[in-house]
Amino acid sequence: MNPTRLEMLSLLDGLGTVRAVAAALHLSPSAVSAQLAVLETEAGAELLHRTGRRVTLTPAGHTLARHARIILDQLRTAKQELQSPTGEPAGHVRMAAFSSAIRALAIPLGKRLAETHPAITLTVAELDPMAAHQALRRGEYDIIVTADFIDGSTTLDPTLATFPLLADDVVLVVPSPAPDLSPVNLADLADAAWSIDMPGTYLSNLVTSTCRRAGFEPIITGRFSSYELLLTHVEAGLSISLLPSLAIDHRYHVSPRPLHTPLTRHVYAATRGTPTPPPATRTVLTTLQSLTTPIP
Amino acid sequence: MNPTRLEMLSLLDGLGTVRAVAAALHLSPSAVSAQLAVLETEAGAELLHRTGRRVTLTPAGHTLARHARIILDQLRTAKQELQSPTGEPAGHVRMAAFSSAIRALAIPLGKRLAETHPAITLTVAELDPMAAHQALRRGEYDIIVTADFIDGSTTLDPTLATFPLLADDVVLVVPSPAPDLSPVNLADLADAAWSIDMPGTYLSNLVTSTCRRAGFEPIITGRFSSYELLLTHVEAGLSISLLPSLAIDHRYHVSPRPLHTPLTRHVYAATRGTPTPPPATRTVLTTLQSLTTPIP
DNA sequence: ACTCCTTGTGCGGATTGTCTGCACAGCGTA
DNA sequence: TACGCTGTGCAGACAATCCGCACAAGGAGT
Incomplete structure (x- = not known):
């Protein structure tokens, strides 16, 4: 074990x-295979289901994996606590956030932490909200910053602790200068050219489902994995798009127009609840929350 | 690690x-010494304080030991859960109880469990209430059965979960047949010969402190580490003693007489609260509680 | 003051555990 | 059907661990 x-x-x-x-x-691979075989004999149960050339976890395997994550978390907590003999939070915290939250939240967070808690080292990774919950549950990160729409299409895991950060309105993005900045009706844009995120991502689903609810299928003229490229495309007058306000970098000459029927997503942070996160993680979390309170 | x-x-x-x-x-010993040295380098902190030929844990050592117990508990929980694929609680539960609780509670508990939950193996060890809390906190047992007097001389550890089992009156034990069985005043027995438990134990402290509060120093004529020997001594007319009712085995020809100023101890079980005990431990606990409810 | 006992800790040497590289079997795809 | 990919055994190399022993240091008893 x-x-x-x-x-x-x-x-x-x-x-x-x-x-x-x-x-x-x-x-x-052979080393991993051998160690997993040892773990199986130690556990006294079938952990892996060898189906052909693929391997899947049995229910017992999932059970042990769940316990394993708790144990590994506790081990990390112990190491962190040993690193901070003065009681000052210290150690390594792994955070994942979606693209625009990195610029708007994670970068300021890193700057703030470097001043107030130099003993804490923070690593930030980009992760789509679609994958964030699973990655957090699997112990790959200690904190995730993700977003949900108000319609609540996501399932809340009771073992996860969530912390609301801010509300983020989805707006239409058009090239600057815009003819006017009044609220816009989506149905009037059925013939426009749209650029959106890569298929399967969170924002891609958002744009298509919103347009469909407005009664039309969007005409896609661009698919980009980075918002910077997407904004460049819009800036050049080649397309328009729907983006959460947070995702709009003001370096690009684009104009936001509010939607006639507003759409708001809620940005929040989450950690695993079991066991209680170590002090360093809690410090990062409270710092993150203190950053978002001045932002409306 | x-x-x-x-x-x-x-x-x-x-x-x-x-x-x-x-x-x-x-x-x-050399193997343990070497492994502890490795652990110290892994932790990156001084875990042991080598003072002369003796070794003591530093604050960091105590911190890591506390985390270690949580981790080891979680490992035990994982192993138990793997042993019970059907969801039926199974595995090993280590229990400690004081002498008389073993006869009155642990033995019936073992019988009941053997009928209702054969997959659970229960080991019972005798342990004085004075040492029980520490042993539980150190992870040596999963459940302890111990007792407190109503005056509350014990400190309650918030990380421990306690479960009341029964109230147990302390009575005077005299040879049978007793002249009468009415309540007795302790002060009238200042000249009697007493037999008590070994020095430093829970019951030894009880008798001496109770007699002193009644205004006299008891004359000790026997010290026994087993209640059976003590009862034999009383049975033979050589001494009298104070015992909780639970400790009186009715095979011995002794008579209990209630005290004029009653003294009651509260028997309760306790487990570690962090992490949540495994299903088998919880089952043993509920079975133990169900055993004591019919007993007034 | 002296000896004796106990405690912890190093040092070879044997044992055990773990990793790599390769070879092989099974399955999906072009 | 042939190829690529998957997981898994096997020998050999390497590292970790443990034992037995010897040694230093502190306490207890005479």
């Missing part, structure tokens, strides 16, 4: 293949 | 010496 073995199982739950686990741990 | 290493630290916190830890784990 080595922590390394438990981490292998937890990673396997998230990554799906033995080879990916091996790559993540800088090991050979 | 091996679980073995963490257990060594946790055991060292409880046992005090490296040799005792080595004996408990069936290892040589």
